Amino acid sequence: MLGLHFLLVFLVVLHLPPLVRLQEEDKPSLEVIVHSTPCSATCGLGMKNQTLCLLKDAEAAIDKEEGQKDGGEVSEDCRVRSVTCVESSECGLTTSTVTTGQRVEMDCLGEVMKARGRFSWRVSWRFARGVITSDESLFSRVSAPLLDRVVLDPVCEENAGTYRCRVMDSAFREVKRIYWGVRVLPADFLNLDYESSLAHWDTHQNQTLLDLLDQITPLYQTVLISFGIACLAAGTILSCLYCLLLKKHSTRPLKKR
Numbered sequence: 001m002l003g004l005h006f007l008l009v010f011l012v013v014l015h016l017p018p019l020v021r022l023q024e025e026d027k028p029s030l031e032v033i034v035h036s037t038p039c040s041a042t043c044g045l046g047m048k049n050q051t052l053c054l055l056k057d058a059e060a061a062i063d064k065e066e067g068q069k070d071g072g073e074v075s076e077d078c079r080v081r082s083v084t085c086v087e088s089s090e091c092g093l094t095t096s097t098v099t100t101g102q103r104v105e106m107d108c109l110g111e112v113m114k115a116r117g118r119f120s121w122r123v124s125w126r127f128a129r130g131v132i133t134s135d136e137s138l139f140s141r142v143s144a145p146l147l148d149r150v151v152l153d154p155v156c157e158e159n160a161g162t163y164r165c166r167v168m169d170s171a172f173r174e175v176k177r178i179y180w181g182v183r184v185l186p187a188d189f190l191n192l193d194y195e196s197s198l199a200h201w202d203t204h205q206n207q208t209l210l211d212l213l214d215q216i217t218p219l220y221q222t223v224l225i226s227f228g229i230a231c232l233a234a235g236t237i238l239s240c241l242y243c244l245l246l247k248k249h250s251t252r253p254l255k256k257r
Contacts, residue, residue: 030055034074039085043092044176045112045121045167048085053078084112091178093134093162099187101154106180108165109148121175122168123147129161132181139164152182160184 031052040046054077098104108123126139142163144150152159160182167176 032074034078039087040111041085041087043088043090044086044178045109046085046087047082047111049080049082051078051080084116086175089174089176091176093132093179093181095132095181095183097183097185098155099185099189100156101187104152104155104159104182105149106151106163106165107149108167108176108178120170122170122172124166125150126164126166127161128164129158132162132183134162134164134179138162155182155184157184157186 031054033050034053035051037049039048053074056073056075096104108125109121112121123144125142125144127142128135128138128140131138139162142150150163150165163180163182165176165178165180166174168174
């Protein structure tokens, strides 16, 4: 009997930890968001990080009446998760001017595609050829093999127009709509390199000024020489007239009293 008693005690002790763990697992766990970063995008899909911590007494927090500010004490058992966010689905129209032969890339998902994958969303592209507009009646479907972006490499004049990207989630809710207006100019029509154009303009202006000075200098010299000769001639004439007047005055007879 004594041996049987010890055997029963041993079996109870052996099965006690699972029972305790089972009771602990039955306790409800409740997480609260203690910190959240701003959405990475002001429009369309973005990402933000949230810090979630467990409440120490979840049962008491659940039993509290609604409207009470005190939700329980937060433990130090926390984790960080990344979630998608949408501040506004409308991103408006963005325009750009390029020349033929350049590479143009329009990315509709960006960092969200890397975090959630391209197949988490329904992305559609449409194109209005030759115009910059947001009028939906002017758009037609355009193929986008990369799904999340359209790449024009090299771009040609036939690619000019407006591209529209629309993104919907798994519940078919629109989460982003954006338009890209692309103007395409011939390669030799305009130099879009501002620094190079500015340097070229300064060089041209300096050369023009030097050419103007080269043209003005001989004329200026001629005017100075002519002015000097005229002044010399006028001085000679005035001197002669003055001498004649003095001579005439000195030869005039004196009147008798």
